[in-house]
Amino acid sequence: xxxxRTQKIFWTAFWEDNPIFRQVLGICSTLAVTNLIVxxxxxxxxxxxxxxxxxxxxxxxxxxxxxxxxxxxxxLIIAAYVIIVDLVLKAYLPDISKALxxxxxxxxxxxxxxxxxxxxxxxxxxxxxxxxxLASGLGYSVLLLAIAVPREILGFGTILRGTPxxxxxxxxxxxxxxxxxxxxxxxxxLALAIWIARGWAGGAGEKDKGTG
Amino acid sequence: xVELNPFVIMFAAxxxxxxxxxxxxxxxxxxxxxxxxxxxxxxxxxxxLVMTATTTLNWLVYxxxxxxxxxxxxxxxxxxxxxxxxxxxxxIIIEKTSPVLYVNLGIFLPLITVNxxxxxxxxxxxIRGYGLWQSTAFGFGAGVxxxxxxxxxxxxxxxxxxxxxxxxxxxxxIALIIAGFMALAFVGFSGMIQVx
Numbered sequence: 001x002x003x004x005r006t007q008k009i010f011w012t013a014f015w016e017d018n019p020i021f022r023q024v025l026g027i028c029s030t031l032a033v034t035n036l037i038v039x040x041x042x043x044x045x046x047x048x049x050x051x052x053x054x055x056x057x058x059x060x061x062x063x064x065x066x067x068x069x070x071x072x073x074x075x076l077i078i079a080a081y082v083i084i085v086d087l088v089l090k091a092y093l094p095d096i097s098k099a100l101x102x103x104x105x106x107x108x109x110x111x112x113x114x115x116x117x118x119x120x121x122x123x124x125x126x127x128x129x130x131x132x133x134l135a136s137g138l139g140y141s142v143l144l145l146a147i148a149v150p151r152e153i154l155g156f157g158t159i160l161r162g163t164p165x166x167x168x169x170x171x172x173x174x175x176x177x178x179x180x181x182x183x184x185x186x187x188x189x190l191a192l193a194i195w196i197a198r199g200w201a202g203g204a205g206e207k208d209k210g211t212g
Numbered sequence: 213x214v215e216l217n218p219f220v221i222m223f224a225a226x227x228x229x230x231x232x233x234x235x236x237x238x239x240x241x242x243x244x245x246x247x248x249x250x251x252x253x254x255x256x257x258x259x260x261l262v263m264t265a266t267t268t269l270n271w272l273v274y275x276x277x278x279x280x281x282x283x284x285x286x287x288x289x290x291x292x293x294x295x296x297x298x299x300x301x302x303x304i305i306i307e308k309t310s311p312v313l314y315v316n317l318g319i320f321l322p323l324i325t326v327n328x329x330x331x332x333x334x335x336x337x338x339i340r341g342y343g344l345w346q347s348t349a350f351g352f353g354a355g356v357x358x359x360x361x362x363x364x365x366x367x368x369x370x371x372x373x374x375x376x377x378x379x380x381x382x383x384x385x386i387a388l389i390i391a392g393f394m395a396l397a398f399v400g401f402s403g404m405i406q407v408x
Contacts, residue, residue, distance in 0.1 A: 027243075028328045031236035072296065079289040087285060102335035105288050109328035111240050182399060183234045187392030191385050199380035 009128050013120075013135035018143065018197070028110070031186040032103050033144075037160055040148040042096050046085040046104060048137035051113050054078045055133035058121040065122075074117045075108065082107045112140060143197070147189045155180035218349035221342070225353030228402045231329050232361045233395040235336075238329030242362055242391075243384050247373075251320075252366035256359025258320040260352065262302070263333050266295050267351030270334040271344055291334050299324055329358055365390060 033043045057077045058065075065073050086104050089097040097104065107113065116136050121129040152161060154177040157170035179185045231237050238259070245255050270291050278284045303321045306314045324330060333354045337347045368390050377386050 027239045028236050028332075031239070075292055075296070076289060079292055083285065083288055086288070102332055102339055105335050106237070106328050106332055108288055108292060109331050179396075182395075183236065184392045184395040184399065186236065187388050187395055191381070191388035191392065194385045194388065195378070195381045198385070199378075 006128070006131055009131050010135040013116075013132045014139040017136075018139045027190065028103075028106060031183075031190060033100060034148040034186060034189070035151050035155060035181045036099070037145070037148050037152050039096060039099055040144050042089070042093065043100060043103070044137070044141035044144055046082075046089070047107055047110065047113075047140060048134065049085060050078060050081045050107055051116060051137040052130060052133040053081045054113055054117055055121040055129040056126055057081075058117045059124060059126045059129035062122050062124075070122060071114075071118070074114060074122075078113050078117070079108050112136060143193060147186070147193050151180045151185060151189055155185065216346060218345045221346050222349040222353035222356075225350050226357040226360065227398065228404055230357040230361060230398050231333060231354040232358050233391065233398045234402075235332065237332040238327050238358055241327055242358075242365065243387050245320075246362050246365040246369055246387065249363060249366045249370060252362045253359075254316050255320045256355075256362055258317050258324055259327065259329065259358050260355035262295070262299060262321075262324050263330055263355035263358075264348060264352040265302075266291075266298055266330055267333050267337055267354075268344070268348045269294050269298060271337060271342070271347040274338055275344075287335075287338065288331075291331060295330055295334070329354070361394065364394065 033039045054074070054077050058074055061073070061077075082105065085107070086097070089100070089104060116133060120132045124132070149159070152158060153169055157168060157172070157174055157176055159167045159169050177185070180189075225231065229235065232239070232242060241255060245251055273290060273294055274284070274287060278287060278290060283290075299321050306317060306321075333351055337350050342350055365387070369387065372386060372390070381389075
């Protein structure tokens, strides 16, 4: 019984309410970091860490937080974890930290984290909140990678560029789709991803939840 | 780094480095509010006001308080607090002094605290090492650029509302494709000035 409830929470957060293609939340960083797979993976890991930890913390403090100032408390909790991620990245992965730049800090205002803290963690126990955070984070990461992989292949002709495992996938002589690395490519790829995912999952059309 | 004229920075922030279309910031309200031109104007003005003021305030706080005391790695928390406090204060002042403005602008102010473009502008100005006037100009320019993009988008979406969009693409999907075309158009500006 307990297991099926866990699975249900996981599936809802991972797919049925997928942060990106269902709720269209948190896409600022989606678009900015998806031109290289390695940046995307680092961003995903940071985001999952912050999402899980902030969900757990918000859930632990849910009975102690006065309702009127709970948004402020949540923002401060999230900001504290983002600072941890930022310092760790600066210390161990300075190059990627530089490439991600301001976008690590912008995890704070990533609407997914606030959204999950407000909608789920502030009203649920610690363990379900942990599962919810993990599932939302994974759902977000999968879509981000689905956008990053074609962008990098078409834009640079490589996979995992900037890591020791880089593979030149398209021959050097191929014309690179410069537009894929630039801003418009990101918008088109995300629109395409939303289109495919919504068409495939059925229940297409408007489902408005996003505000911030 | 060459000292850039604040006006150059402002111009670049509006056109060549539009915070929405090249840095992807403030997408959430961009997609959810840009259904009506009127609401977009309201939100646009609120963003210009808050962004100009918070970049200036955050620059002062960062330079004169955080750096001398060695607390500069807490900048995320401090910036968020400054932004939230400023938004709250503005809301109270507008409510007391100008009821008309409050009706038009008031409902958009709370949305702004979680607008990533506001925090983003403050972070960019520190990372790029701007001075005080440069920061103010950058904040104002970025706000104008954002407002311009959302109003243009709302205009296009009002026309699109009557056309036949594939169901799975309706709403955010088609908005993103439009944003893509707008971004393409803005790429055309990038030859004019390069500011990083």
